[in-house]
Structures are given as structure tokens and as C-alpha cells.
Amino acid sequence: MREIEKLFDRIVQRVNINLRELEYDVNPYVQDLIPFNQMVKFYGFYGISPHHPLNFKFRHSNLAGSYFLGRCRVSNSLLYKSDIRGDELKKKGDLFQFNDYEIPVVDNEEIHVEDSFLIKTLVHNFSHDPESLERFFIKDTISMNYANIHGAPCDGCFLGVFATVDLTTMRDCVIGNFSYVQAGEISHLNIPPGTVWVRNPGEFNFYYQFPEPRLNDYVYFGAGLPPQGKIIDFVEDRKEAFQRVFDVVNIEQTIPVPSSASLDRYSVTRGLTTIGDNVLVAQRAYLQNAWLGKGANVQENCFIINSRLEGNDVTAHGAKIIEADLGVMVFVGFNSFVRGRPENRLTIGENSIVMPHTIIDITEQLTIPPNHLVWGLIENEEDLETNSIAIEELSKVDTRLAMGNMFFEGNGAAFVEAFQHRILHILEANGAFFNGAEKKGHAQKNQYISFNTIQPYPEGAKKGIFPTIVIQP
Amino acid sequence: MREIEKLFDRIVQRVNINLRELEYDVNPYVQDLIPFNQMVKFYGFYGISPHHPLNFKFRHSNLAGSYFLGRCRVSNSLLYKSDIRGDELKKKGDLFQFNDYEIPVVDNEEIHVEDSFLIKTLVHNFSHDPESLERFFIKDTISMNYANIHGAPCDGCFLGVFATVDLTTMRDCVIGNFSYVQAGEISHLNIPPGTVWVRNPGEFNFYYQFPEPRLNDYVYFGAGLPPQGKIIDFVEDRKEAFQRVFDVVNIEQTIPVPSSASLDRYSVTRGLTTIGDNVLVAQRAYLQNAWLGKGANVQENCFIINSRLEGNDVTAHGAKIIEADLGVMVFVGFNSFVRGRPENRLTIGENSIVMPHTIIDITEQLTIPPNHLVWGLIENEEDLETNSIAIEELSKVDTRLAMGNMFFEGNGAAFVEAFQHRILHILEANGAFFNGAEKKGHAQKNQYISFNTIQPYPEGAKKGIFPTIVIQP
Helix, strand or coil, rough: CCCCHHHHHHEEEEEHCCHHHHHHCCCCHHHCCCCHHHHHHHHHHHEECCCCCCEEECCCCCCCCCCEEEEEECCCCCEECCCEEEEECCCCCCCCCCCEEEEEECCCCCEEEEEEEEEEEEEEEECCCCCCCCCCECCEEEEEECCEEEEECCCCCCCHHHHHHHHEEECCCCCCCCCECCCCEEEECCCCCCEEEEEEEEEEEEEEEHHHHHHHHHCCCCCCCCECCCHHHHHHCHHHHHHHHHHHCCCCCCCCCCCCCCCCCCCCEEEECCCCCCEECCCCCCCEEECCCCCEEEEECCCCEEEECCCCCCCCCCCCCEEEECCCCEEECCCCCEEEECCCEEECCCCCECCCCCCCEEECEEEEEECCCEEEEEHHHHHHCCCCEEEEHHHHHHEEECCCCCCEECHHHHHHHHHHHHHHHHHHCCCCCCCCCCCCCHHHHHHCCEEECCCCCCCCCCCCCCCEEEEEE | CCHHHHHHHHHHHHHHHHHHHHHHHCCHHHHHHHHHHHHHHHCCEEEEEECCCCEEEEECCCCCCCCEEEEEEEEECCCCCCCEECCCCCCCEEEECCCEEEEEECCEEEEEECCCEEEEEEEECCCCCCCCCCCCCCCCCCCCCCCCEEEECEECCCCCCCHHHHHHHEECCEECCCCEEEEEEECEECCCCEEEEEECCCCEEEECCCCCCHHHCCCCCCCCCEEEEHHHHHHCCCCHHHHHHHHEEECCCCCCCCCCCCCCCCCCCEEECCCCCCCCCCCCCCEEEEEEEECCCCCCCCEEEEECCCCEEEECCCEEECCECCCCCCCECCEEEEECCCCCCCCCCCCECCCCCCEEEEECCCECCCEECCCCCCCCCCHHHHHHHHHHHHHHHCEEEEECCEEECCCCCCCCHHHHHHHHHHHHHHHCCCCCCCCCCCHHHHCEEEEEEECCCCCCCCCCCCCEEECCC
């Protein structure tokens, strides 16, 4: 048996051992999902720049089609078309604030991926675990297509298709397809598909459950079958468009990009697309007739099609915006699927928040008013009524609130404030507020990245395994 | 001042200090020769395969456009479009035969390039220095365009344009343009341009001196000017053809290649080119209407244009063959320029040896008979008479022989035998004698190489400097 197959078997076994209490067997989901010949076919790549930390250590792994930035270490793992962004990690000397604690960071934080299999997964941000400040670990974990592991150390976990864990440390958990979890610290939980759960213990708890049959239309992943559903189809249909950006070494820029903005060379641009000042477009983003106002960002695996973003809009990792007009400061959370129609466009008013993992898919015109929070599955006006609330109104809640499949308890103002604070932080990190001299963020820093490619052994017993690679300043 | 400029100044100073006794100042030759912006522009690349040793360590260097294979270490150096092939090095446990000594090799040999500036230089083979078995060093050395450093450790040296040092350890030497030196061990020598010198102390000594004005027509390099001459023009005229092979990630093969042969993806193929069994075509080789018979090889920086090589022909690093027909087992040495004309072709009979650094440039038809040795500058029949000898006749010489600008002393048979032995070794190493199962060489092993690209910091103080890169099995 070749080494890459042994590695695969070993990872599957380790995850299953971790999940034994949940009686969860990952085998039927991952067997034959990515044929081994696909893992030999694609090159991996890493970025070098004067504005990003640099420390890559890759050992005994397959990194096909994966992208690395910053400080990350990968060993005994299979990373298929994944993005490991170690560019927002904590630095030696930082002070980490956790409740009343101020904990000194004694070393530069690194992302450590060990004994794991990540498929088209995005790993980003710093670990928010006060117990492990210097090591953002992803260990004995399998994550499926378009999962996001965002500031979330994982040990012994399985993440389904389009699952997101955000600022949460988890051990021995299963996160269902299209579920979003931001919960601080969890262990030994099996989160069902389509759960959106945001909690800050002692402060608030937001919980939404997608109706299963309706969610299955959009995202479904059963044992022995590849992922299915409308969102999968949407992404697959546009896969070919990325072929060329990976096939050429130097790519010409086809549209004007202001000197304060950056359009990643691994993104795709089609039609009449306009990039404003301070705009960030990340790798694997897809723009088609997109109008991006000052300070808007379009993160990894995002699609903006026939849409206008007025400015300072956040399109978080994996979000899709189609046939829509967004006012300023609209936040569209992770993996949200937000689709109007050419003849029936969607409008989202300024300062509104589309919660992570929201599906808005309309066939009649729909307007989300300014300063609203929306969540769940919205296909028409009626859905909107039970799946949205004015931010001001939510701020007044101090006990509990139930609307449709959503249940909220705790302090509404704290929830709103946490979200708004985070949106400002995201805009800041991405360079939306750059004034020509100060407040540089990714939009300005990412202009100066050069990319190096890496490939595995092309033949022999180690076929598909990459050599040991160490890259340092 | 940027780091890359400091590095340049430091290398120039170190070489000048080494060459102080010769009163040689390299400054006027190398200043502004390669603008620093060129050094930021091109990626370097290295090969990974199951058939080659692997140990790369690159530190504080620029590696623009350079290629690496095998075991090599580069520090504090500028390597511009150079090839460092550490795939024919000695292995731990080998026994190195030197005269009556049998010296054990205690570690895998590595090429160490330190504090050096190599421009379009080829480094290959193992060091033949019995004093330094495990370290093939290139230190405090500058080499110019199309120099070859072949199994030849160098310390404190300057190699001119198209200069070759072969199986020779040198310290504090200047090797003039288009000079070839194979002399065992030399120090504190200033070899004038156009010298071809092959000696085995106590056995034989071959010495040829190109007539200076006639050589200058072909290769000239004066202080403050870029290299000039017909051979430089010839190469420059074909530079554009290589653009595409470096611009795309995966290149399609346009002509059939037998399963026992290899055509490097960084070579250029034009017109009706035929590749026979066991043929090796290396990176940066250029083929145009080339017919390559079984076991022929075309090494780095070689050009084969409108020519036929019957089989088992060696085209050594940098040799060019144009409008010529070569019988079987013809050897064309390093950097030779062998040009017939469309209406007046050149014929070279079987088993003939074209000495390294030979220029054959005819305007009337010319035939070099089989089993002959030719050298120097040959533009017509008359030149051929004073620049060739039947190998059988040379074998009979046991005192001395003078013909034109050539002087030979010693044992002719030993000289011929050394050459023939080496040609067989080259064919063997390149896989010419592969029988489908045994006697694999580069032609068979090079089919399974994947290439990784590396780039320098694109901006900032370290602009042009590559990060520290370590690649191991």
C-alpha cells in the first residue's frame, strides 16, 4: 500500500477513535470522496511578503491545491484545496484579554495541523482559546468541503459540508452540514445539520435550526455520495472558471485596481467589475459584474454576481451574493447564500447583519430594511417576518425571544454589541479604513505577495506525499 | 541600500581580495550587468522525484530563474538563471579512486555555493578533488554567462563568458572567456581567453590557443559592456522561444516521446523533431527540426537545429549543432559551436570527438571523417587539416605533437583512452544503454520530476532576497 493510503487510513482511524463515544463512523463519508490521483494532480502554494509573518513547516503530508500564508505547520495530514491563513495570529509579547485575565503571549502563535484531513477548508484567524495561546491546533480532525475553521482549535472532530466553527475550541465533536457554531468551548457534542448557534456563556445564547427537508435542497451530504444540493451545484458550476488562474505563472490584471486595494491573483473576475478604494478580494473569490464600493471585502470562496456593495460591506468566508444591492456596512456572514433574481432583485439596507449560514433565495423582489438582523432560511416576505428583527428591538431584549425556529436568551444588547464590534474589527483588519498612511490592512498588505508552488513526489512509494519543506525568513 | 545590493558588493569584494595577487578587478565586468530588477522578476525552481537525492538549503540568496536538482546548499549568493545539478554527486559509502588511493566517502556529497555570483552558469557532476570528497564547494566566485563548473570546486575565482572548468579544483584563478580547463588542481593562474587545456599530470598535456581576433568575432566580453559576438547573438536570438515554457504551469507535450526517453518540460521543441529511444533532452535545450537517434543526449543550454544525430551522440552542456549530420557515437564537447549551412551541410563521421570549446563554422560543405579528433577554430578544409587528427594516429604519439595552435605532449593513447572512457560514462549516466529493465540513467529517471517554484520577497528591504528554504525527503 502506498504511503498516502496508509496516511488516509491512519487519519480516519484516529478521528473514529476520538468520536467513539458519539458512535460516529466517518468512514462511509470520506471513502473514495477524493480519489488519490486527484491528490497528486494539483500543486500547493504559499505566499511570501514583507508584511506577513513567515514560518512554514510541512512534513509527510499531501497539500494538493492548498494555500498557505503566515505561520503554519502541517504534519501527517491531507490538505486538499484548503487555505491555511496564519496571517492573523497572536504575536509574542501580545496580551490576550479573557474575561478578567490578561494573559501574556510567550511565543508567536502557529497553526499546527496534525493527523488531519481537510477538504476545501478555510482555516483563518487566531485561536481564541485562553488555554492554548501559542498553538492553534487542528488535530485528528476531518473537515469536509467548504468548512471554515475560524480561530477554532479542534481535536478529534468531524465537520460536515459547509460547517463553520468560529472562535470555539472543540474536542471530540461532530458539526453537521451547514451548521455554524460560535460557543467558546465544546466537547463530545453531535451538532445536527443546519444549526446556527452563537453563545457567550452568562451573556447570551442564539439558536436557530434549519428545517431539515428544506435545508437538504440546498446542502445535503449522505454516506457514500458526494455532497449535493443547490449551493453545491452553484459552486461546482463555476469551478471551471478557476482553471486558468492556476494554469499560468503570471496573470495579467484585466480591470483597474486602486493603489489602496488588492485583487488576489488567484481570484476570478468576469464582466464589468469595479473595485473601489480599500477593497480586498481574496484568493478563490469569484466576481462577475460586481460593483465593490470603498472598503468592501470579498473573502475566500465568496461569489459576488451582478451585485452592488456600497462600501464597508463584509462578505465573510464562503458567502455568496447574487443579484443583490447592499447598502453600506452590510455584513454577510460565513457561507451565507444570498440570491435575488435578475428581474426580482434583493435589496439589503445599510448596517444590516445577515447572520452566518443564512440562506436568502427569493423568486419575488425582497427588501431587507436598514439596521436589521436576519437569519435562517428566507424565500419570501413571509419568511422574512419570522427570520428578522430590527437591531434596535433586539437590543432591548433582556430575557428571551422566540421567532419561528430561532430562540434567543440573554442580553440582546450584548449580542448586538459583540457583532458590531466584530464587524468593525473585520473591516479594520481588512484595511477598509486605510487613510493613505495609517490603518493598513489586508487590502494594502496583500499587494506584495509572491507565490511559490510545491508539488508531491510524482512517482514511487511516496507518490502524492510532499517532501519535508521548511520556509523561514 | 537594499540587502541584495549589499550582497552583491560583498561578493565582488571577496572575489577581488582572492584575486589581488593577479591584480584582477572584476568590478568593471559585473557592475550593472544584471540590473537588480531582473533579479526580482524570475522565479527559481527545484525538482522533486523518487529517483534523485533531495536536500536543498537556500539561505540569504537570490535564485532568480535558477534550477536545482539533488543535493545543494546556497548561501549569501546571487544565482541568476543558473542550473545547479546535484544529482550526480558521490554517496556515503562510495569508494573514491584516486591514483593508488581508495578513499571512503563518509557522507553524501553536497554542492555548497557560498558568497558567489553565478550568471547563467551550469554546475554539474561530482567534485573530483580527493581533498574534499563530501563538499563540492563554490566559494567567493563569480562566473559569467554560460560558464560551466563541472565537477570543479572553486574558491576565489572569476570565470569569463562561456568558460568551463572541468574536473579541476581551482583557487584564486581567472578563466578567460571561452576557455576550457581540465587540469586536476590549479591556483593563482590567469588563463587567457580561448585557451583549451587538458592535462593529466605525468600522463599528457593538450593545449590549444584560439587566435584572439578571430575568437573575438564569436565571443567577446570587455569591461563595461555586455558579452558580444556571433555565439552570444545566436543564443540571444532564441531567448524569446523559452518565454512560454516558463509562463505556464503545466505544458503539453507536442511531439511523441518514447517511454524510455525524456524531454524536459523546460526545453523548447520546434518544427519536425524526432526523439528516439533512450534520448535525454535536458532543461534549457532547444530543438528545431532535430532528429535524435537512440541514446543521443542534448544537455543544458544546447541547441540542435536542422540536424540529425544517428545515436549515442553526446551533446555536452552548452554545445550547439546547426545544419549538421552526425554519425553514431559522435561527442561534441562543452560549449562547442558547430554550424553548417543549409546549402553546405556539415558531416561528422562516427566515433569522432569534437573537443570542448571547438568552433566549426563553415560556409562551404565540410566532412569530418570518422574516428577523428577535432579542436579549435575550423572555418574550412584548410583549418580542418591543422585542427584534426585521426584518433588512431594520436594514440601512437608518445612524446609530443604540434599542429597549428595546438601543442600536445605525453601519451596519446592515454589521452584518447581517457576521453573514450568518459564518453562511455556520460552515455551510461544519461541512460543511453537502458535495455528496458537495467542501466537506467537520466533519460529514464527524469521522466518523474515535479517542479516547485520559489520567489523572493517582492517588496521591502529584503526585496529580491529569497526566504530561507529547506527541502528534504
